[in-house]
Structure formats: structure tokens, C-alpha cells
Amino acid sequence: MNKYTVINPHEPFRVINTHVRNIDGIAKVTGRAVYTFDVKLPGMLYGKILRSPHPHAKILKIDYSKALEIPGVMGVVTGKEDTLGVKQGIWRRYKDLCDEQILPVDKVRYIGEPVVAVAAITEEIAEKALDYIDVEYEVLPAVFEPMDAIKKDAPEIHEGFERNINVTRHIEWGDVEEAFEEADYIREDWFKCGGQAHMCMETRCAVSSYTPDGKLTIYHSNQSPYYMQALMAGVLGMREGDIRIISTYVGGGFGGKFELDGAIFCSAVLSIKLKRPVKIVYTREEDFIATKRRTPMYYYTRTGVKKDGTFCAREAKVFTNGGAYTGMGATALYLTGFFHSFPYKWKAYRYDGYRVYTNTLPSTSMRGFGAPQAMWCSEQQIEWIAADLGLDPIEMRRKNAHEEGTIIPGQATIASCGIQQCFDEIKKWIDSKGQLPPNRAIGISACGFMSGGIFNWFDTPYSFSSAVVTVNQDGTVELNVGAQEIGQGSNTTLAIICAETLGVKVEDVKVHSGDTDFNPADLGAWGSRQTLMAGNAVKMAAEDAKRQILEFAYxxxxxxxxxxxxxxxxxxxxxxxxxxxxxxVKVVRRAIRGKDGQRIVGRGYYTPHRKGMISPAYSYMLQAVEIEVDEETGKIRLCDSLTAHDCGQPINHLGLIGQLEGAFSMAAGYGYLEYMPFEDGKLMNPNLVDYKVIRATEMPPANIAEVDTYEPEGPYGAKEAGEGLTNPTAAAIGNALFRLFGIQIKECPIRAEMILKALKEKREKEQQGK
Amino acid sequence: MEKKVVVLNVNGIDYELYINPKTLLVEAIRDYIGLTGTKRGCDTVSCGACTVLINGMSIKSCSVLAVQAEGYKITTIEGLEKNGKLAPIQEAFLDQGAYQCGFCAPGMIMSSQALLNENPNPTEWEIREGIEGNICRCTGYNSIVRAVQAVASGKYTEVKS
Incomplete structure (x- = not known):
């Protein structure tokens, strides 16, 4: 069903890129894996959160006396009475972007925001207690769309942010005006990009346990235990070292689980007050309405090209719906602007991004991190320009594409780039398909993505990644990493790198991750950083241990x-x-004896240096998606797909295939299914009946042609895989629609009614033409 | 509502529970019996994470009351392996990487098993229909389809014995 081809394979390794089963697999397929959702501690209480019914309101008075009278209710906490009122945010370096009190003291800014938390002996009693809490609000005027929120007379959502503009970002290189002068053809379009729910199978949940020695242990489903530890220390006024975060198995993240959420914060505040463990599990509805989402964007983009298809200049202006708080939205604002230029060479480029506060669910990072929106607009416009000029869309892309050594002025230098071969593979595949049935078409879309971010807005004093390799006397190996396994397979990938480097087998390596008490700090699983950054740290640690063993052997x-x-x-x-x-094993034993009985310990760390502004390395890909459309209903069916993909040297063979196939399903969902309609700030489909994600019957073959390149900065030449592929699919579906009907859909997700409307308009136009 | 004694046969063992009659089967399995392999991912019978077998057929355990399951043979993910030997479908999931975060895997595996119980040689489309009620946010399902196909093709028969 699925085809996996490798273009230019490298020398075979012993472990790397071989068939290695996921090392957490047995636990996961037998039900032994214990997720935060499954944790039960002695004396544990259950917490529930009362949420704001208003999109914008002042909290005047909270009366929970009746709730406390209910048998089994153990305690209630509010922002005013039980928290320090710290405004926190993940952009810690910038005080004004730390704008979110998880339990607000005086004002709520979106429907679903936590207001009061209750703990009781059962979840049922806690839930019932919510009905007995009276909150008096003064409802304030609210605003929901960025284009309304930037108006002069719009309600002020946060004090001191003129026109509700939360962050601005500017990227520019070359002389934009001059480069546009050189263009023979200029096209401008406005696009609208929707939000998307992370929809992790495990909803946000936490179990906090505060003990009288002043220590706090938290089981929490997240992407970065170190971030949680540091952020919780900040909001609770504790030392990082007194907080232990345990995140052994995590039921999905996708960019939505590395900021503080209501579950971790409220359970901790309750536990500190009550001195008992408290568990909070979000319902699916809470997970939809009160977490964060992919950032919706309004995109203006203007592109100038020469008659022969050479790209000259591009200028983009973007207004994003930031929702009520900053979160990771500031990074998404930068990255969307940067990747809007990808994977092409522009003589001049200018981007201005404005992140605007509104009274809606905050928006943040989600797999692709602003790039799916950027590519939805860019790759469609490029397709239309090729059609406008009568050029071959693949060849026009090819002649402008990045290559090894491309310099993006002031931003990045491209060290490895396999996109040319991606064009070859896609072209071959499309040609091999021959004539398609009349209701089918293939759309293509290109993109690239980063392998971890260079930025340090978190202001960590630690290396971005660290690893410790310990060799025991029987030859078994302990690998301690702060890198976080969230299902993407990082434990396995890092075990593979460790085994390959040390010269042992994967089954010799035990990976310890997801526990801040025993593992070194690491920024965690986001921005596609772990294979390259944690991978480099693991390689260095394993080399260190190996050197010590070989010293004895020599x-x-x-x-x-x-x-x-x-x-x-x-x-x-x-x-x-x-x-x-x-x-x-014999050598190791003697080596340990030679060290007066000390185990062999290797240390490794990695922080990118002199690698530009964004990332140490970039993956590249080109995707072709074949769709079928029912003209009566406007319904899209995905029929087939091929992704030609360059992730440098693949490390974890099975993991790579899984990541690419999985990214396709999420990216396609963004393209045509996963719609988040709001009415007056209220999400209208916060459940899995009405919010549609791709199911098995809708998933087409996700064929892969892996173009092996060598990335000098990556461990064994590896770079990003799995997040970048969330970027191209929406545009590829849009481009297939354009090929099929000549219609240009400028809003995603593409809904059936939009296709029907476009087809109707097209028919009317044609009739007028007659 | 008055509590009631309910006997549930889970993975071949009778558990006597004293529970509220409106307790869902998934709650009985997870919270009372303590088998946490079975997950919950929604409140609307949409995601399939809580799928278990009742007399060999798949059922979402959030859609039935524990009392309704009395007298039936309930199998959860923990009941598939025999003396530490994994079932063919579990081996196939491992070989195909048919799970990532693993949260949907118990339910997905039970749905796959039920499908194979009913139809040992399903077509690709029958497999897709068989697991349509289970959401996996990570894999994109194709590896799961390959895993079911591998079992159907007899690749893991020696493991069965």
C-alpha cells in the first residue's frame, strides 16, 4: 500500500537506519505504559476547574462558601486568595510578553479561562461543587478578530498594548523596492488561515503532590519537563530544584504541551494548600476550549517575478489572531514570516507580522509552527503565478529553489539541501500516473523546516541539550537525557545514536527521560530540535564514554x-x-577496575553557535497529493500522495516513516477538515463528533521517497523529520483544486461549501463570458 | 442511586465490585479493577481509546454500563498476551510502528483484534472500516493497516502456538 524508496543511500551503519522496534513499544502495546492520566497516588484528591462563561469580564466577587459545605469537598482556590498573581509566559526574557495568570486575579479574557479550582474526594463531587460557586462578573465589551481588534475604538484586552498589538516581527533583506522594479509580473493576494486543535489523545492532565518538606512532585503530560519545572518555580515562588516533574509517557503533544496549563497549575496550587496529591484531567471539551490552538492568520503576500519565472521580490504582511495571551505565539509569528520565503531564493524579501490580542482561545505553536500557514499562501500563489505566466510549476519552483550554500541574508546559511532530487522524484511520480480520471487532479507543494531553534527567549542558563552516558560493569548502558519522548520516538532515536556511537546494541541501552530529578536539563520536544540537538549531545556523551574505554584497550x-x-x-x-x-564487557570491567571502581560516565551537551538566527539545519521536501472531488457535494477525497523528503541521514527508520505518514494526516486535516468556528468568542464544535480529524477511511497512501543528504551540523548527518511535513499538504490540496477546476480557494481549511461556491461563481462567470 | 454488587469477568478473572449502577464499564475497568491499559479520549463515544472486547466483539467501554457487561467475557489490552507472550497483533504493531504516543494503541489493538476475529482475511478497505471508530492522532493509520495485514497474512502464526 505504501511505498518507501531511498534515493542515494549512505554506507550502512550497524544500528542507524536499520529496523529497530520502538524501545517503549512493549509497554505501549500491552497497556503497561503508565501515563499521567493513569497515575493514582495514596490519598489523592480530584480537582475540577470553574471556567469563565464570558469572553471578557472583570471578576468582582467569588463566593464558594456553599461549595465547601458539600461533603467530600476538601478545598477551593482562587487566583486572588491562593496564588502570587504572577503573570507568566514562556518568553521569559521579555517581561511584557509574560501576560498570563493561569488563575486570573481580576479579569478573564476568553471563554473557558480558569477562574476557580476545587478539590474533592471524587471527581464527581468536585464537578458538583462547581455548581455551588457564585462568581460575579462585570461583563466588558469583547473583540474576536484581529482586524477588528486593531481598530482604534476596539476594547483594550491587556493594558498598555496599543491597538491590542501584542508582538510585531520584521524580517527584511535586499532592496525590496528595487527588486520589485526588476519584476515583469507582480501578483498580490489576501489569504485566511484557520486555527487547528492539537487534539492530543491524552487530554491535559496533571497530578501534583506537595509534601511538608517543601517539595513538589508533579506528574504531567508535557513536551518539556524542564520548562514545566522552571515555569512552575516562577509562578509558585519556589526553587526549580524543589520541584520534580515526571512525564514518562505522554499521549501526544504536537506543540500544545510545553506551556503551563490549567491542569498543572491548579492541581499544584490545590496540593500546596491541602497538602495532599491532587489530580486534574481535562475533559475533551476543556481540552478544546481552554488550552491553545494553531495560530489563525490573515496573510497578504505580494510577489514579483521575471517573465522566465525567476523570483525577484516578495513582501508579506500578516495579522495573526493571538487570542487572549502570548504563549508561543510570538515564535510562530517570526517563523511564519521566515518560512514564507522557503524554500526559494529571493533577491529581496520583507515581512511584517502583527500578533493581535483578541478575546478568544489563545493561539500558539502547533506542529509546523507558523509554516503551514506560510506555505498555504506561498505555494498556492506560486502555482497561480506559474499559470498566469504559462510556466511549468515544477520547473519554476526548481529554478528558484535553495541549494547547498544558499545564504539567506542575516538569517541562515543552508549547509545541506536535497530539494533538487525531490523535484525529480515528484516529476517521475506524476508522469507515471499518466492521464487521471476527469474528477481527479494532483497538486504539489514545496517547503522546508528547521531542526531546532537557536533563539533563547526562555533565558535558560543551561545548554540546549545535555546527555549522560553511563556504562555498567556488565556492558549495559544508561542513557540519561532531558529530551522528551512524546510519541515521536526520541527515546528510540537517541538510543540508536548512543548504541551506534558506543558500538553496542540497542537492547543494551536503557533510556531515562521525562524526570527532572534524574536527568539533565534540556529544552524538550518542540521545533524539531531533539534529533539534531539532543542527538549531538548523546553522540558526544557516548564518544566521551567510548574514549575512556578505549584508553584502557589501547x-x-x-x-x-x-x-x-x-x-x-x-x-x-x-x-x-x-x-x-x-x-x-571484558574491557569495560577492567576499565572500571582501573578507575578504582567508578562506572564509566560520559557527558555531552549541545548549544548551537554561529548558525544564524533561526536553526542549525533545514529539512526540505516536495509533496504531491492526488484528490478527487464530488462536484455535487463539494466533498474532497484524498486518493494518493508522494512526499519526496530530505532529512539528511535517517536515524530511526521506523520512526521516520511513522512521523512522515502521521504528519501527512495532521496536515491534510488542516487542509480540508479541521475547522474551528467561533461565535462571539465561543468555539462551536468542542467535541470529536463535530470537530473532524482524519480517520482510517480518509487516509490515502502516504508514499515516501527519502533523499539522503549529509548535514554537517547533525549527528551522523541527520536533521529534522516529522514536523516539517505538516507544512505542504494544505497548499497541495488547494493546488489540486486549482488544477482540477481552475478555482482559487484563499481560506483554509477548505470546506465543501467553499468549493461549491467557487464552482458556482466560475460557472456564472463563464456564462457571462458567453 | 443504591450501590450494587456486580461481577465482571475481565481477562478470565471474576471481579466482584460494589458500585453505583450508573458506573460505566470503562470506569469499572480503570477505576475499580485498576486495569489502566484501557484509555479514555473523549466524552462522546467518538475516539475508541476505551475499546475492549466483549465475547470477542469490540465495544467502546464508555458506551455501556458495567452492569450491562455482567455475564460476558470482557477482554482488555492486558488480556491479549499469554504468559508474557504477545498476541500476533501486538507483535505486528511493534514491527510496523503502528503506534507513536501509544495512547490510542490499546483501543486500536482491540478493534483490530475484533476485526480479525470476525474476518481473518480482511481487504484493505475492510481494515480501514474496522478501525474507523478509533482515532489515532499520531500515525496516520497506514502502519496500523499494515500491521493488521501482516497478521492476516499469517506472518505471526508461530507466535500464536
Whole structure:
């Protein structure tokens, strides 16, 4: 059903890119994996959160005396009485972007915002208690769309932000006006990009346990235990080291679980007050209305090209619906502007982004991090320009595409880039399809993505990634990382890098992650950073341990100094004479004896340096999607797809396929299914009946042609895979519609009624023409 | 409502529970019996994370009351392996990487098992229909389809014995 091809495979490794089962797999397929959702501690209470019914209101008075009378209710907390009122945010370096009190003290800014939290001996009693809490509000005028919120007379959502503009971002290189002068053809379009719910299968949940020694232990479903530890320390006025975050198994993240949420904050505040463990699990509805979402955007883009299709200049202006708080939205605002230029060379480029506060669910990072929106607009406009000029859309893209050595002025230098081969593979595939049935068409879309961010708005004093490799006397290996496994397979990927480097087998490596008490700090799983950054740290730590083992082997071998030793498959040997060697375990034992009984410990760390503004490395991809449309209903069916993809050297074979297929399903959902309609600030479909995600019957084959390149900054040449592929699909579907009917849909997700309307308009136009 | 004694046969063991009659089967399994392999992902019978087998057929355990399951053989994800030996469908999920975060996996595996119980040689479309009621946010389903196909093709028969 699915085809996986490798273009230019590299030298075979022992472990890297071989068929390795996910090392957490047994726990996951047998039900043994314990998620935060499953945690039950002795004496545990259950918490529930009362939420704001208003999009914008002052909290005047909270009376919870009746709730406390209910048998089984153990306590209530409010922002005013039980918190320090700290305004927090993940952009810690910038005080004005720390704007969210998880339990607000005096004002609510969106429907669903937490107001009061209750703990009781059962979840049922806690839920019932919510009905007995009276909150008196003074309802304020509210605003829901960024274009309304920037108006002069719009209600003020946060004090001191003129026209509700939360953050602005500017990117520019080259002389834009001059470059537009050189263009023979200029096209401008306005686009609208929808939001999207992360919809992790495990809803936000936390179990907090505060003990009289002043220590707080929190089980929490998240993407970065270190961020949680640091952010919680900030809001609670505690030391980071007194807070332990445990996040062993996490039921999905997708960019939505690395900021504080109501579950972790309210459970901790309740536990501190009541000195008992408190568990809070969000219902699916709460997870929809009171977390965060992909950032909706209004996009203006103007592009100038020469007659032969050479790109000259691009100028973009973007207004994003920031919702009530900043979150990771500031990063999404920058990245959408940067990736809107991808994967092409522009002589001059200018981007101005405005993130606007509104009284809606806050928006933030979500898989793709602003780039799916950027590509939805860019890749469609490029397709239309090719049609306007009568040029081949693949060849026009190809001639402008990045290559090795491309410099994006002031932003990045591209070290590895396999996109040219991606064009070849896609072209071959489309040609091989021949004539399609009349209601079908193929659309293409290109993009690239980062391999971890360079920015440090979190203001961490630590290396971005760290790892410790410990070799035991029996040859087993403990790998401690702060990198977070959220299902993307990072534990397995890092175990593979460790095993390959050290020369042992994957089953020798035990990975310890998801616990701040025992693992080094690491920024965690976001921005596609772990394979490259944590991977480099693990490689360095394993090399450190290996060097210590080989020192003993050298001392003992008596080999001429020109000979090198290595370890492969648990065999310590001379590289030139692989048969001359010794069992790894024997060498390790002697090495430990030589260290006066100390285990072999290797340390590694990674922070990018001198790699530009954005990321140390970039993945590239080109996708083709074949769709079928029912002209009567406007319904889209996805029929087939091929992604030609360059992630450098693939490390985790099974993980890579899974990430690419999975990204396709989420990206396609963004393109044509996952619609979030709001009415007066209220989400109208906060459940899985009305919010549609792709199901098995809707998923087409997701074929992959993996173009192996070598990225010098990545471990063994690896770079990002899995997030970037969320970027192209919506535009590819749009481009298929354009190919099929000549219609230009400028809003995503593309709904059936939009297709029907466009077809009707087209018919009317044609009739007028007659 | 007055509490009631209910006997549930889960993975071959009779559990005597003293519960409120409106307790859902999923609550009985997770909260009273303590088998937390079965998950919950929604409140609208939409996601399939709580799927278990009742007399070999798949059912979303949030859609029935515990009392309604009395007298039937209930199998949860914990009941698929025998003496530490995984069932073919579990082996196939491992080989195909048919899960990522793993939260949907117990329900997905039970739906796949039920499908194979009913139709040992399903077509690709029958597999897709068979797991349509289960949402997986991570994999895009194709690896799950491949896993079911691998079992149907007899690849794991020796594991069965």
C-alpha cells in the first residue's frame, strides 16, 4: 500500500537506519505504559476547574462558601486568595510578553479561562461543587478578530498594548523596492488561515503532590519537563530544584504541551494548600476550549517575478489572531514570516507580522509552527503565478529553489539541501500516473523546516541539550537525557545514536527521560530540535564514554601508535584487523577496575553557535497529493500522495516513516477538515463528533521517497523529520483544486461549501463570458 | 442511586465490585479493577481509546454500563498476551510502528483484534472500516493497516502456538 524508496543511500551503519522496534513499544502495546492520566497516588484528591462563561469580564466577587459545605469537598482556590498573581509566559526574557495568570486575579479574557479550582474526594463531587460557586462578573465589551481588534475604538484586552498589538516581527533583506522594479509580473493576494486543535489523545492532565518538606512532585503530560519545572518555580515562588516533574509517557503533544496549563497549575496550587496529591484531567471539551490552538492568520503576500519565472521580490504582511495571551505565539509569528520565503531564493524579501490580542482561545505553536500557514499562501500563489505566466510549476519552483550554500541574508546559511532530487522524484511520480480520471487532479507543494531553534527567549542558563552516558560493569548502558519522548520516538532515536556511537546494541541501552530529578536539563520536544540537538549531545556523551574505554584497550593492546581501535557490535578491535579484538564487557570491567571502581560516565551537551538566527539545519521536501472531488457535494477525497523528503541521514527508520505518514494526516486535516468556528468568542464544535480529524477511511497512501543528504551540523548527518511535513499538504490540496477546476480557494481549511461556491461563481462567470 | 454488587469477568478473572449502577464499564475497568491499559479520549463515544472486547466483539467501554457487561467475557489490552507472550497483533504493531504516543494503541489493538476475529482475511478497505471508530492522532493509520495485514497474512502464526 505504501511505498518507501531511498534515493542515494549512505554506507550502512550497524544500528542507524536499520529496523529497530520502538524501545517503549512493549509497554505501549500491552497497556503497561503508565501515563499521567493513569497515575493514582495514596490519598489523592480530584480537582475540577470553574471556567469563565464570558469572553471578557472583570471578576468582582467569588463566593464558594456553599461549595465547601458539600461533603467530600476538601478545598477551593482562587487566583486572588491562593496564588502570587504572577503573570507568566514562556518568553521569559521579555517581561511584557509574560501576560498570563493561569488563575486570573481580576479579569478573564476568553471563554473557558480558569477562574476557580476545587478539590474533592471524587471527581464527581468536585464537578458538583462547581455548581455551588457564585462568581460575579462585570461583563466588558469583547473583540474576536484581529482586524477588528486593531481598530482604534476596539476594547483594550491587556493594558498598555496599543491597538491590542501584542508582538510585531520584521524580517527584511535586499532592496525590496528595487527588486520589485526588476519584476515583469507582480501578483498580490489576501489569504485566511484557520486555527487547528492539537487534539492530543491524552487530554491535559496533571497530578501534583506537595509534601511538608517543601517539595513538589508533579506528574504531567508535557513536551518539556524542564520548562514545566522552571515555569512552575516562577509562578509558585519556589526553587526549580524543589520541584520534580515526571512525564514518562505522554499521549501526544504536537506543540500544545510545553506551556503551563490549567491542569498543572491548579492541581499544584490545590496540593500546596491541602497538602495532599491532587489530580486534574481535562475533559475533551476543556481540552478544546481552554488550552491553545494553531495560530489563525490573515496573510497578504505580494510577489514579483521575471517573465522566465525567476523570483525577484516578495513582501508579506500578516495579522495573526493571538487570542487572549502570548504563549508561543510570538515564535510562530517570526517563523511564519521566515518560512514564507522557503524554500526559494529571493533577491529581496520583507515581512511584517502583527500578533493581535483578541478575546478568544489563545493561539500558539502547533506542529509546523507558523509554516503551514506560510506555505498555504506561498505555494498556492506560486502555482497561480506559474499559470498566469504559462510556466511549468515544477520547473519554476526548481529554478528558484535553495541549494547547498544558499545564504539567506542575516538569517541562515543552508549547509545541506536535497530539494533538487525531490523535484525529480515528484516529476517521475506524476508522469507515471499518466492521464487521471476527469474528477481527479494532483497538486504539489514545496517547503522546508528547521531542526531546532537557536533563539533563547526562555533565558535558560543551561545548554540546549545535555546527555549522560553511563556504562555498567556488565556492558549495559544508561542513557540519561532531558529530551522528551512524546510519541515521536526520541527515546528510540537517541538510543540508536548512543548504541551506534558506543558500538553496542540497542537492547543494551536503557533510556531515562521525562524526570527532572534524574536527568539533565534540556529544552524538550518542540521545533524539531531533539534529533539534531539532543542527538549531538548523546553522540558526544557516548564518544566521551567510548574514549575512556578505549584508553584502557589501547594501554593493554600494545599496538603500534598508528593503529586505531574501535567498538562495533560489542567487540573492541583494531580497525585494520577487525578479527583482533576483545569482548566489550571484558574491557569495560577492567576499565572500571582501573578507575578504582567508578562506572564509566560520559557527558555531552549541545548549544548551537554561529548558525544564524533561526536553526542549525533545514529539512526540505516536495509533496504531491492526488484528490478527487464530488462536484455535487463539494466533498474532497484524498486518493494518493508522494512526499519526496530530505532529512539528511535517517536515524530511526521506523520512526521516520511513522512521523512522515502521521504528519501527512495532521496536515491534510488542516487542509480540508479541521475547522474551528467561533461565535462571539465561543468555539462551536468542542467535541470529536463535530470537530473532524482524519480517520482510517480518509487516509490515502502516504508514499515516501527519502533523499539522503549529509548535514554537517547533525549527528551522523541527520536533521529534522516529522514536523516539517505538516507544512505542504494544505497548499497541495488547494493546488489540486486549482488544477482540477481552475478555482482559487484563499481560506483554509477548505470546506465543501467553499468549493461549491467557487464552482458556482466560475460557472456564472463563464456564462457571462458567453 | 443504591450501590450494587456486580461481577465482571475481565481477562478470565471474576471481579466482584460494589458500585453505583450508573458506573460505566470503562470506569469499572480503570477505576475499580485498576486495569489502566484501557484509555479514555473523549466524552462522546467518538475516539475508541476505551475499546475492549466483549465475547470477542469490540465495544467502546464508555458506551455501556458495567452492569450491562455482567455475564460476558470482557477482554482488555492486558488480556491479549499469554504468559508474557504477545498476541500476533501486538507483535505486528511493534514491527510496523503502528503506534507513536501509544495512547490510542490499546483501543486500536482491540478493534483490530475484533476485526480479525470476525474476518481473518480482511481487504484493505475492510481494515480501514474496522478501525474507523478509533482515532489515532499520531500515525496516520497506514502502519496500523499494515500491521493488521501482516497478521492476516499469517506472518505471526508461530507466535500464536
Amino acid at each position: 594501554a593493554q593492546s600494545g599496538l603500534n601508535i598508528v593503529y586505531d581501535l574501535d567498538i562495533k557490535d560489542r567487540w573492541v578491535h583494531a580497525i585494520a584487523r577487525p578479527e583482533r579484538g576483545e569482548d566489550f
